[in-house]
Amino acid sequence: EAVVNRIAAGEIIHRPANALKELIENSLDARSTSIQVFVKDGGLKLLQIQDNGHGIKVEDMKIVCERFTTSKLRSFDDLSSMSTYGFRGEALASISHVAHVTITSKTQDSNCAYKASFSDGKVVPAKPGGPAEPKPCAGNNGTQITASGAEDLFFNVPTRRRALRSPTEEYNRILDVVNKYAIHNAGVAFTCRKAGSTTPDVNTAPMASVLDNIRQIYGSAVVNELLLLEETLPKYSLKIKAYISNANFNVKKFAFLLFINHRSVDSPSIRKAIENVYAAYLPKNSHPWVYMSLEMEPRNVDVNVHPTKREVHFMHEDEIVGEICDAIQRRLGDANT
Ligand code: ADP
Ligand code: MG
Structure with a gap:
């Protein structure tokens, strides 16, 4: 079963930038006003996103990485009137099949955050033999999702393509995704930073306009x-x-x-x-x-x-x-x- 899922997931998420697009759309669906992205080796080693959105309820946390799990579709009729980005409930499941996923999330009405790690869609016990449950921890309102791996992430792509993976090219694709969403979502502050660098490569202001964001990313020469x-x-x-x-x-x-x-x-x-x-x-x-x-x-x-x-x-x-x-x-x- 794990193999079938891995193949299915590989069809959906085969590059860090595809995973990040899904994660950003989830953060926007959660009405975040701040979205921070952190990347190692072009996302081939680690991809992390931190938002200040409405968070994931502890009772939903256990199942968010299972296939077809979504909180965004209440009835079949919703399909035609969907205004949120996601509705398939497949993104997190797919990512958890190609990467080790850790989620820390806090909703506004909870006193603490909860953290869980996932592999192949399921919660991994914090200690071997321990309970496969989210664990309470400290944290701000919102959600942090980390996709990481000992090997390169997205390892299930055919070897011939994997051999060509360049962290620089993957990072450029990631920047492209962040830039687009940062420009369009005036009112949401985006940052994107890579490991080893203290200054972010994308950094938009919280109350900016689309034009401000274009200026920030492409420069005044274009805006003018x-x-x-x-x-x-x-x-x-x-x-x-x-x-x-x-x-x-x-x-x-x-x-x-x-x-x-x-x-x-x-x-x-x-x-x-x-x-x-x-x-x-x-x-x-x-x-x-x-x-x-x-x-x-x-x-x-x-x-x-x-x-x-x-x-x-x-x-x-x-x-x-x-x-x-x-x-x-x-x-x-x-x-x-
Ligand atoms: P979909 O977006 O299609 O519902 P996903 O696999 O992308 O499916 O996400 C599954 C569920 O996990 C979402 O429906 C949502 O309830 C929850 N979720 C994922 N990311 C976030 C986030 N950043 N903030 C709040 N909830 C989230
Ligand atoms: Mg989604």
Whole structure:
């Protein structure tokens, strides 16, 4: 059974950055306003996240790492109206199959925190032969989750791919995930720090705006070139909020930070369409910088995609992509006159 689970888990979590995305989304679901990430060897040795969210009740603690355990889905109808990130109840289970997981959590109405370690979905007794129970301990409100291992984490990936793992590349992917969520979640202070360094690589302020966060991460040079685009399209129950680079500014690689209903995703159709609009303005081999947040009816978005596939599809996709292009075109046109 352990082998089957490991294979299933490996399909979901095969890189530290995928695990971290799930952990960050859980912290956001728990309404955290502070999320701190700590990483060793690109997350291949250790990945830790500390939040100040609503915490995990001691009676739930024992089962949080079991498959299909979620506190976010109360009935089947909820599926179509989910507003939280997770609902599959698989992320922690998957991570606990590829790493040693330790959770310390305190809810506001508990006098103390509880701590438990997990392996293959189950609580590991603190002492051999002891009870497999969370143990009371000191701690602040919120949750700390550590994924660590003696061997490299995510060890179940095929050897041929594992051989290529570079801590630097994995860390860059982690930074990419933290940067995106830090920018989008104005009001949540994010830090990301790697072992051996005292200064964090990401450090956003608690009461910042999206633009403040972009400045913090990408610098003023980018912020000064951005145009705000805000539109509501009642026909598709769609809200667009974007910061798009003006027609005189370009970057070497298309920076496309897309959120649909606050989830960091990719949409090849939107991506391609935006590149096409800008191609009329920008020199060859240069690209725009775009942050875009779309809000639409949750039931119109295909949320049931595989967790490693960031690609999403939605209802009226062609029409909506067309509307987005028109809006960008108008905004670039206005700015030029
Ligand atoms: P899902 O997010 O799909 O429910 P997960 O495996 O990601 O499944 O998490 C399982 C459960 O663990 C969540 O439903 C939630 O109750 C709890 N949980 C996980 N992380 C946190 C956190 N940072 N704060 C509070 N509760 C959490
Ligand atoms: Mg989750």
